Amino acid sequence: MTAVAIVAPVRRRLTGRAAVGAGILAVLVVLAVLAPVIAPHDPNAIDPSRVLAGPDASHPFGSDALGRDVFSRVLFAYRVSLGVAVGSVLVAMAVGVPLGLLAGFYGGALDSLIMRPVDLLLALPALLLALSLITIIGPGSGVVLFAIAVIYLPILARVVRGSVLGVVGEAYVIGARARGVSPFGCMVRHVLPNSLGPAVVQASVLMGFAIQIEAALSFLGLGVQPPTPSLGLMLADGYQVLQQAPWADIFPGLAIAIAVLGFVLVGDGLRAHFDPHGVSR
């Protein structure tokens, strides 16, 4: 019931933007998943004869400083970037949604108890929080995923809490309580499905930004570590050879932008349907 309630209306009334965004994402996901099959070359294959070579038929995005095919690397890098982006937001939702639900539903002391520490996480700028966690734990894609999840947790919790507060006063919830439905049942069956809308919108947009954060961290050398390809790392390497081989910088960056664009468009489209009054953001 829950899944249908959310998905069915979406399919029926997907706005133009969301459709474009969804299309982009679908293509990227397919590319990422099928990367081992589609990629024309081994992303890690070093080819001294093609160092800094420009784009051509067999290497549509050119080659980098080690002669590696940029296109293949981008495909494999998508796997990591998309995986981290989606994974981190899902984790953030897994923790943040219940927290927001509890805080909004019960209110009062529990609300303060939950939201105070959550809000403290908002006191640090996102990237700084991520860097702090990386300082403690060390760099790596796993840490990045965890860090981004921590950053987004309070945002999602707040959004859910906000919409729960709105839903809790609705007639059908009060009616359910009056019928003797347990508080837990109320929360899960009535409040939750109707509060998820804005959170889903936010989640979509956050996934887009997660890609950017991961890229930034990898760019700084503190995120995904070589030899795993990452769009951010590729940008860092590409910048070194900017003048001789601009394609090593342009294409990875473009890849990031397109992915983010996909998520943002989907989020915008979903917002038009789920959250026209702007509860989120």
Place this chain on the structure above:
Amino acid sequence: MRYILERILLTIPTLLAMSVFVFLLIRLVPGDPVQTMLGFRATPQNVATIRHQLHLDEPLITQYREWLSGLLHGDLGRDYVSHAPLSELLRSAIPVTLELTLLSMGLALVAGVPLGVLGAQGPGLARRLTDGFVIGGVSVPDFWLGTLLVLLFSATLVWLPPSGYTPFTADPLANLRYMILPVTTLAIGEAAYISRTTRGSMEEALGAPFVTFLRAKGLPERSIVYRHALRNASVPIVTVAGIQFGVLLGGAIVIETLFGLPGVGRLTVTAINQRNYTVVQGAVLVIATLFIVVNLLTDLLYGWLDPRISAGGER
């Protein structure tokens, strides 16, 4: 008045909580932080001395107290790798970061707000263009944009330097030359957000009931849009600007690294890479404090912009 005091007082627990977090940063690192920090310079005596200086063998509460009191006296600790006191390092780094972020935010507002106003009430074409700009600005990673700007302005047209820095006090013109690219890079992404928010809240303000009365008074349209609607729309704009300042600080970290600006951001990144924990601690503390202070200022600004907020009413 009371509103101002209230806001300031509320900031204190946040600052404290943040300080606790930063304090714990070093102490949560697995293994012996001092050993890692000193790396090959670690000798048993060094390690012992420094551990003693950092009070690492004492109970946590005492450590915190010592550290906090040191802070309040202006002593942020030392960089044990270069032997410089942190306050010195930070004193030269902070102005760079401040200049970068303030100029970027300023430029973003100057460009973004009019764009947003235009998008709210201008012709359809303007609306679609601003839409495109917003979506593009939000999607494009700012540091990639930086590299593109460098490609264009430094590598191809050799107009601007790709990296480097001179303090403003030393040579204002050179300073600006170095800052143009980094500031523009950050400002473009920021302007996208700001214009999006401006447009939304302007549309809302222009639809508010008092606008009909303003028209009934026979006020010129220009006055209605720029004096009244914008003033009422400014609260969400200021809110977003305040929140975005945090994002900007994060972005500054990356941009400083990219453009070789000796700011607190780059200091942080270098220190993390070098496992120079005390420096990381000091830099994070500074950036976080800056962020919290800006949020406070934003709060105070709202109170002035919308008198209902400072009266404790709802918006």
Place this chain on the structure above:
Amino acid sequence: MTAPLLALDGVSVDYGLVSAVSDVSLEVSEGEIFGLVGESGCGKTTLALAVMGLLPRSAQVRGRIGFQGDDLLTLTEAGRRRLRGDRISMVFQDPEAALDPAFAVGEQVAETIRAHRPVSGREARKRATQLLTEVGIPAAAERYGDPPHRLSGGMQQRVVIATALANEPALLVADEPTTALDVTIQAQILALIRELRDRHRTTVILIAHDLGVVAQLCDRAGVLYAGQLVEVAPVERIFDAPEHPYTKALLAALPTRATGRGALPVAGGGVPDLADPPPGCRFAPRCPVRMDACERVPAFTSRAAGHATACWHVEAERAA
């Protein structure tokens, strides 16, 4: 007889398929307080906005609105803007919605002055303070800088009135100025309007759905039903000798001592759908004395001086 200040001639307003105002003609003389009565949705506010030129662009307006000789409907937007706030002003129902929450009340009065008169900021401020005092705001100089939310509803409406009268307009359109206020404050505001009319010879069009308000304040009144003007008369005649069946029904529905504890008489049926209104008289479907002729729009006929009704039945009775 002097020319009327405001003369509506065959004014109709449509929003696409919806006919909000249909062929309304009436005249308002200088210095009088004219009441426009009708239930919600009858078109009174639409008519007021038409006079002010504040209708949305999607509205189609036909007819002629003569004001001091000019046809308001032929003016450009710039021309209309010059008149608004200067020669014609409007007061709205909800004062809190009318005032800009981010600006001081005094300033909002002053800017109206500055928009239409070449005065200095200081002069405007002085005049605005005077106006605030005139409308009965105590300690006007201190309250000048207050934001609207610091004032009570009644005070806010006084500020709105001060703004409307700042440039001594010839015509004031007051759209249910007291509906949103407490009953006690209502009386004060109405008294204020009368006082200002007496002092400045401003002509007032008072829109109301409350007949009691009309009785207190107006010299003449017009009754609107579903966008059509059905009766116009001096106020005493409306109450003492109503002619149109709708007017009678309105009055009959007012609780008086005579009705005691019985049920109030209710006119059967409902307001017509303005997207598909009945041809002719729009009250006909509910009218207790409807005739076949009512399928054509009745013309206005006068009996006594100043009392006109649009009703075939009334006309038939008169001929008899």
